[in-house]
Amino acid sequence: MTKYIYQYKAWTNFTWNDRTINAIFGEVRHLQGKISGQMNSLGFSTKEEATLTTLTLDVVKSSEIEGELLNYEQVRSSIARRLGIDAAGLVPTDRNVEGIVEMMLDATQNYEAALTEDRLFGWHACLFPSGRSGMYKIEVARYRSEEMQIVSGPMGKEKIHYEAVAPKAVKAEMDKFLDWFNNEEKLDFVLKAAIAHFWFIIIHPFDDGNGRIGRAISDLLLTRAEGSPERFYSMSSQILIDRKRYYEVLQKVQHSSGDITEWLDWFLHCLKNALLKTESSLKTVLEKAEFWKNHEDTLFNERQRLMLNKLLDGFDGKLKSSKWAKIAKCSADTALRDIQDLIDRGILVKEEGGGRSASYALKQ
Secondary structure, three states, rough: OOOOHHHOOOOOOEEEOOHHHHHHHHHHHHHHHHHHHHHOOOHHHHHHHEEEEHHHHHHHHHHHOOOOOHHHHHHHHHHHHHHOOOOOOOOOOOOOHHHHHHHHHHHHHHHOOOHHHHHHHHHHHHHHHOEEEEEEEEEEOOOOOOEEEEEEOOOOOOOEEEEEOOOHHHHHHHHHHHHHHHHHOOOHHHHHHHHHHHHHHHOOOOOOOOHHHHHHHHHHHHHHHHHOOOOOOOOHHHHHHHHHHHHHHHHHHHHOOOOHHHHHHHHHHHHHHHHHHHOOOOOOHHHHHHHHHHHOOOOHHHHEEEEEHHHOOOOOOOOEHHHHHHHOOOOHHHHHHHHHHHHOOOOOOEEOOOOOEEEEEEEE
């Protein structure tokens, strides 16, 4: 039978091939710096909006990886309230949403604080406020006292994917992990985020919620890497897209004798893709901010402001006067007058072709 990584004597003396990961590591750090610089050029409210959107996605997608679907608006409202952000249309939220949000905000807003056993137990209690995971009662806010296997398949034909560290060894393994987490100072925080994620998942210290807490630990270290609680990319969103490979690599490297090159390579590529996605969405945010800066003294009516914002956010399909009238809740004649006024001012242009059903776009 193949041994698990933790069954080797000095299993936490992880090794990796620098040549394999140096190029991708450099790309990630370059992208982080570039996007961070672009973020700093944004106004306060735009930065606040970007952080709110990113944190909301992180909470929703991290839960979705585990098969739990949270209400996006509830998560957004909970984060906005806790960060004191004035967000329109706040909605009441469920207790389980509040708990997950509390954990994620503690990880990213208090990123400089030490990671302790008590703090981890607090996160775990946040994830399972009722003391249950679905229908099942679980051990909450303490390390597990039972064996832990990750299995799939029908009863009687289960396939064991992973058997975690024995319960009697969990406390000692976690003490070692936390000591490394709080006292190791030579590693770059991005690499440390990748290692911490893997190390924690291998120990699997809790009855349930290990994946979400592992990702929160990564987010804490990635926030340290940027030195700011402002979030502008969601690692969990990207892990969800690449979930199949995420589990494949974990499953493969869990049998390594200590070399975690493949895991680091996957983690850094995943982070790079999350950053690239942000770079393209940030381009839209920057263009929108620049448009309104250039037109801060221009008078628009409310319908025009509404529709210009929709166009700046990336309007779906062609903008026709009938769509304008429907969205802005006005008559077809009023819509045409609004559009013609913006054409006269050189803000909109009539697109070529279309005949009687003309469409319009922002002038580049």
